[in-house]
Amino acid sequence: MAAENLNPKQSLEVIEAMISKTNRRINTTGATQFLLWGYVTVLTSLLHYSLMPYMTSIHHAYIWLLIPFVGGIISWLMARRKRHQPYSSSQIDYFINTVWLVSGLNALACSFVLGFFTLIAIIILLGSASAITGFVLRIRVLQVCSILGMAIGYGSIILDRTLDMLSYRDYSLVFGAVFFVMHCIPGHYLYAQIRRELKSTPNASVV
Structure with missing residues (x-):
């Protein structure tokens, strides 16, 4: 059916179908990506905190890096x-992928800028990408964890500015904690969700 021949109700149904399709992909492939990048970031943060004095x-x-x-x-x-594996993308997939590509490239650029608040900038960039993904696809755990992660980032700035309590080394722990909240927790939740679906549909497999 041509897009120009769709009435408002049919257009809404097409959008809902695209969201549902992308939501399914995020619940499978996305879960492993959140866990991968979340734990790589957490472990790197702990390594940085441990080696920084030396x-x-x-x-x-x-x-x-x-x-x-x-x-x-x-x-x-x-x-x-x-x-x-067969895979077909939708406009929602394209939008979400573009959001992460732009945010990821900016975060990578920030990593080369030596500054005290570089880590906070990365938190805000990737936290925004996570939040957009959560709200577009209506994934509540991703919405909540993304907002909470960014709040921790902003809170650490306020804490540092008002009480002068945090050093650059402390920020590496904050960075790891934020990504555990923003990526690891949603990743585990989404992975548990897809495992429950697999139990109810034995012939299915994780993408």
């Missing part, structure tokens, strides 16, 4: 393993 300011900054390097390699291997 390294120069320039050298310990390079530790953060483990996130795009390790996460990117694992993501590429996962995509390579699934490259022969």
Whole structure:
């Protein structure tokens, strides 16, 4: 059916179908991606916090590059393993992928800017991408965790500005905690949800 021949009700049904389709993809492939990037970030944050006292300011900054390097390699291997699986995308898929691409590239650019609040900028960028994904696809856990993660980021700025309590080293722990909230918790929830669906449909498989 041509798009120009759709009435408002039919257009709404098409949009709802695209959202449902993308929601299903996020619940499967998206769950593993949230867990992957979440735990890579958490572990890198802990590594940075542990090694920072023994390294120069320039050298310990390079530790953060483990996130795009390790996460990117694992993501590429996962995509390579699934490259022969049938997949059709919708406009909602394109929108969500574009949001993450733009946010991810900006976060990568921020990682090369040496500044005290670089980590907070990355939190806001990727937290916004998570929140947009959650609200577009109506995934409540992603909505709540994204907002909570960004609130922790903003709260740490207020805490530092008013009480001068946080050092750059402390921010690495804040960074890891935020990504645990924003990515690991939703990832586990979505993965548990898809496992429940698999139990009810034995012939299904995780994408």
